[in-house]
Amino acid sequence: MVAKQTRYVIIGASAAGMAAAETIRKLDSKGSITALSKEQDMPYFRPMIPFMITGKKKFSEMMLIGQGPYQSANINVRLNSTVEAVHTTDQTISIKSGEELPYDKLLIATGSRPHIPPIAGIEAEGVFALRTLSDARAMALRAERTKHAVMLGGGLLNLKTAFALLERGLEVTLIIQSPEVLSQLMEPNDATLIRDALIRAGLRMITGCSASRILSDANGVNGVLLDDGREVVCQMVCIGKGVRPNVDFLGQSDIKVDQGVVADRFTACNTLNVFAAGDVAVTFDSTTGERIVTGLWTNAVEMGHCAGRNMAGQPTEYTGTLGILNATQVADVPFVSMGIVHTSGTDYETYVASAPKAYRKLVFTPDGAKLVGALFVGDISRAGLYRYLIREGRAVKGIKSFIIRRQLHYGHILKETI
Amino acid sequence: MSQPKEIFVRLDRCVGCHTCNIACTVEHSKSKNLFESISEHPTPKNRVYVEWVPTDHKVPVLCRHCEDAPCMHACISGAISRTEEGVVITNSDKCIGCWTCVMVCPYGVIGRHLETHKAYRCDRCPDLKTPACVDACPTQALVYRTVEAFSGDVRQDAARKMISEERR
Numbered sequence: 001m002v003a004k005q006t007r008y009v010i011i012g013a014s015a016a017g018m019a020a021a022e023t024i025r026k027l028d029s030k031g032s033i034t035a036l037s038k039e040q041d042m043p044y045f046r047p048m049i050p051f052m053i054t055g056k057k058k059f060s061e062m063m064l065i066g067q068g069p070y071q072s073a074n075i076n077v078r079l080n081s082t083v084e085a086v087h088t089t090d091q092t093i094s095i096k097s098g099e100e101l102p103y104d105k106l107l108i109a110t111g112s113r114p115h116i117p118p119i120a121g122i123e124a125e126g127v128f129a130l131r132t133l134s135d136a137r138a139m140a141l142r143a144e145r146t147k148h149a150v151m152l153g154g155g156l157l158n159l160k161t162a163f164a165l166l167e168r169g170l171e172v173t174l175i176i177q178s179p180e181v182l183s184q185l186m187e188p189n190d191a192t193l194i195r196d197a198l199i200r201a202g203l204r205m206i207t208g209c210s211a212s213r214i215l216s217d218a219n220g221v222n223g224v225l226l227d228d229g230r231e232v233v234c235q236m237v238c239i240g241k242g243v244r245p246n247v248d249f250l251g252q253s254d255i256k257v258d259q260g261v262v263a264d265r266f267t268a269c270n271t272l273n274v275f276a277a278g279d280v281a282v283t284f285d286s287t288t289g290e291r292i293v294t295g296l297w298t299n300a301v302e303m304g305h306c307a308g309r310n311m312a313g314q315p316t317e318y319t320g321t322l323g324i325l326n327a328t329q330v331a332d333v334p335f336v337s338m339g340i341v342h343t344s345g346t347d348y349e350t351y352v353a354s355a356p357k358a359y360r361k362l363v364f365t366p367d368g369a370k371l372v373g374a375l376f377v378g379d380i381s382r383a384g385l386y387r388y389l390i391r392e393g394r395a396v397k398g399i400k401s402f403i404i405r406r407q408l409h410y411g412h413i414l415k416e417t418i
Numbered sequence: 419m420s421q422p423k424e425i426f427v428r429l430d431r432c433v434g435c436h437t438c439n440i441a442c443t444v445e446h447s448k449s450k451n452l453f454e455s456i457s458e459h460p461t462p463k464n465r466v467y468v469e470w471v472p473t474d475h476k477v478p479v480l481c482r483h484c485e486d487a488p489c490m491h492a493c494i495s496g497a498i499s500r501t502e503e504g505v506v507i508t509n510s511d512k513c514i515g516c517w518t519c520v521m522v523c524p525y526g527v528i529g530r531h532l533e534t535h536k537a538y539r540c541d542r543c544p545d546l547k548t549p550a551c552v553d554a555c556p557t558q559a560l561v562y563r564t565v566e567a568f569s570g571d572v573r574q575d576a577a578r579k580m581i582s583e584e585r586r
């Protein structure tokens with residue numbers, strides 16, 4: 001008997017979707033793989049879109065297929081194909097064009113979209129929330145007639161966007177409600193070196209404030225009214241207030257949604273032959289076991305690989321991710337934040353060391369036995385060793401003093417393992 | 419197809435002389451000459467690290483070119499790929515210096531070049547028949563063999579096994 005070709009359908013052609021496609025192709029050379037995207041562009045490395053604003057890279061340099069690990073052929077990518085519904089009983093999906101597409105295995109990898117808070121006047125032209133290449137192109141256009149841009153929110157996305165705009169020669173002001181930048185990734189005291197670097201780089205900052213209204217005229221945005229009554233003149237506003245999973249199209253289906261699409265340890269949803277991965281999925285924290293929704297490229301790729309295996313018939317358990325797993329460089333200061341780093345008011349055993357150009361915080365379980373979090377600012381060398389220890393959740397025993405002093409190297413771990 | 423070769427470490431032989439460091443740095447310079455390489459810009463970088471573990475063990479550490487290379491899958495710009503020979507390489511033209519790979523490499527062997535703002539690591543010396551560090555090692559603590567020829571063991575466990583053998 002000739003086995004029937006499996007029809008794999010993937011909604012979302014980005015990190016999670018393409019990683020899954022890659023894995024499926026390695027395990028099943030015959031099945032058909034269709035990845036749908038509502039965007040107009042072929043898959044690209046989403047974190048690179050700020051380079052579209054600076055103009056430092058062309059689209060061809062951001063493309064995903066054929067780069068890094070994305071080498072498999074015979075993956076059918078369909079653009080401009082918004083999926084509007086999933087029918088789990090007859091195993092089909094509805095595409096905006098009216099087409100019904102059947103599937104044998106379905107992956108939901110629709111990612112997330114920016115959260116837009118209900119601020120009066122927010123629909124004005126010149127207000128952006130950077131997520132797609134189209135957003136980046138539109139921002140680049142608007143930047144041409146912008147002198148001053150205001151960023152609402154001090155998270156990583158807004159910092160990256162702010163730097164792209166600074167590089168283009170714009171004046172940029174960051175407006176943040178919390179006392180410090182990057183409050184999702186560190187505590188206020190941890191952010192001093194980064195804040196100083198931002199100021200050195202020319203970024204202006206207003207803290208403890210939020211926007212109560214966005215002002216505009218026929219040319220679009222022309223200012224922001226703050227909740228303390230101040231008015232800031234600007235020609236562009238960028239919203240960086242976190243992301244929300246793209247689950248709206250599942251409203252009519254029986255696929256379980258709780259913030260994101262709920263997936264079990266094997267990346268499977270509650271309905272047969274449906275899987276979920278990436279920003280859209282509810283996954284879990286590998287240290288705490290807590291259910292979480294993340295916005296991480298690394299999680300999207302790993303979970304996508306895992307879902308791909310499960311879809312191709314190789315049951316594979318997902319090991320989870322760390323809720324915080326970020327590395328980047330802001331201005332001339334690199335930093336890495338991993339695992340549990342918000343420790344005020346908790347009984348985690350915490351070690352902090354601060355020097356003029358480097359800061360670190362190492363967080364252990366209250367009994368001091370395991371490493372659960374690490375934050376490095378300035379010096380991030382060998383950060384991966386610490387991530388490994390956090391993720392493995394193994395007792396650190398003999399190497400603890402090296403961890404605290406940040407002298408850990410692979411030799412220590414090797415000696416400890418055997 | 420012939421088996422790809424790998425760099426193995428024989429811990430019992432390493433005397434911590436750092437000759438491999440110098441050979442690596444020179445091989446990754448423009449001039450490929452010790453004296454000229456010192457004044458080059460960007461500064462040529464060493465990619466093999468000789469660590470010291472108490473009481474007195476020397477442990478050369480370098481990129482394992484892992485099977486499911488975490489760095490390659492994590493890279494947010496597609497700069498890391500695997501060559502046909504199985505070597506995991508970083509394309510510095512594509513690297514944007516986000517340091518995600520530094521955060522995920524469990525061996526801690528990816529360096530940050532501060533002048534160029536690029537990540538770098540062992541590339542197994544694509545221009546040489548035998549990697550420079552292996553060639554330079556005076557005690558043959560570093561060897562370049564196929565997995566089969568070395569021990570018939572899987573790559574991740576090779577180093578670990580050597581240590582346990584050493585302890586016996």
Ligand SMILES: Cc1cc2nc3c(=O)[nH]c(=O)nc-3n(C[C@H](O)[C@H](O)[C@H](O)COP(=O)(O)OP(=O)(O)OC[C@H]3O[C@@H](n4cnc5c(N)ncnc54)[C@H](O)[C@@H]3O)c2cc1C
Nearest residue numbers: 012013014015016038039047083110111278279295296297
């Ligand atoms: C500027 C920027 C910088 C970032 N930097 C980092 C970083 O340094 N490190 C990090 O870990 N993460 C970073 N991220 C986050 C990272 O990009 C995301 O976590 C990652 O892209 C999630 O991948 P995904 O595949 O789950 O979803 P997405 O990348 O959001 O892709 C979703 C896909 O689904 C498609 N889609 C959505 N709805 C539908 C529908 N109804 N029908 C059809 N198709 C649909 C979209 O077209 C797209 O193809 C950054 C994000 C941005 C915007």
Ligand code: SF4
Nearest residue numbers: 481482483484489523
């Ligand atoms: S850099 Fe690290 S993670 Fe990447 S292949 Fe080498 S050892 Fe493995």
Ligand code: SF4
Nearest residue numbers: 493513514516517519
């Ligand atoms: S530093 Fe370079 S090679 Fe490493 S993950 Fe970032 S872009 Fe990729």
